[in-house]
Amino acid sequence: MRKSKNNLDERQEQMLLRIEHNGCWIAFWGLVAVIIIQRVVLDFDSGNIAGELIVFMMLALYIAVGCIRRGIWDRRLRPDTASNRIVSLTAALITGILRFAYMIKNFPHMILNAIAAGMIAAAVAFAVCFAVLQFSAVLFRKKQAKMEEEPPENGE
Amino acid sequence: MRNLKLKFRRIELEMSQTKLAEKVGVTRQTIGLIEAGDFNPSLKLCIAICKALDTTLNDLFWEENENEEK
Numbered sequence: 001m002r003k004s005k006n007n008l009d010e011r012q013e014q015m016l017l018r019i020e021h022n023g024c025w026i027a028f029w030g031l032v033a034v035i036i037i038q039r040v041v042l043d044f045d046s047g048n049i050a051g052e053l054i055v056f057m058m059l060a061l062y063i064a065v066g067c068i069r070r071g072i073w074d075r076r077l078r079p080d081t082a083s084n085r086i087v088s089l090t091a092a093l094i095t096g097i098l099r100f101a102y103m104i105k106n107f108p109h110m111i112l113n114a115i116a117a118g119m120i121a122a123a124v125a126f127a128v129c130f131a132v133l134q135f136s137a138v139l140f141r142k143k144q145a146k147m148e149e150e151p152p153e154n155g156e
Numbered sequence: 157m158r159n160l161k162l163k164f165r166r167i168e169l170e171m172s173q174t175k176l177a178e179k180v181g182v183t184r185q186t187i188g189l190i191e192a193g194d195f196n197p198s199l200k201l202c203i204a205i206c207k208a209l210d211t212t213l214n215d216l217f218w219e220e221n222e223n224e225e226k
Contacts, residue, residue: 009182
């Protein structure tokens with residue numbers, strides 16, 4: 001199929017990319033907010049928010065795979081154990097608080113159970129997040145090493 | 157940083173922003189923003205502008221240290 005002519009000049013192209021970039025992150029964090037509200041506040045079960053979860057996971061996976069394939073990690077964070085630990089602890093804290101809030105909302109008289117549930121959820125979130133980040137960091141370092149070894153292309 | 161060299165060269169040739177934009181294949185706003193220093197054009201566009209104004213990259217886009225703004 002013939003590609004249609006691009007009507008934008010390079011400045012407009014840059015502006016469009018910036019708008020699309022902002023739109024992508026609005027969609028990403030909007031989905032996070034919608035999933036949390038539906039699950040914790042409105043008490044929907046996983047089946048009812050499957051659509052949002054699938055779109056969110058596809059978006060997250062696309063960004064993660066795209067970045068690793070091109071040897072990009074993050075603007076500020078480094079792909080090392082210390083940074084991964086901090087990110088995982090943050091994720092664990094948020095997950096624990098959300099789980100605690102969900103339990104307290106549904107079983108207000110079972111505070112100890114809510115605390116235990118929150119701690120277990122936090123521990124699981126930390127383990128999963130840390131393992132995924134460490135694995136991704138290994139893939140990223142391998143990709144970077146491979147890119148360093150590639151000879152420069154002539155005329156590019 | 158405003159690109160006055162570009163603006164003066166264009167005026168010297170009695171060429172409007174619209175005409176220059178047409179010649180290099182961009183919008184008039186893009187030329188205006190380059191002259192105002194609000195958009196950094198690619199090397200490809202810089203070369204196209206230089207060709208359209210019959211001048212060189214050095215003449216239009218090279219800044220001496222004392223004129224550079226951080």
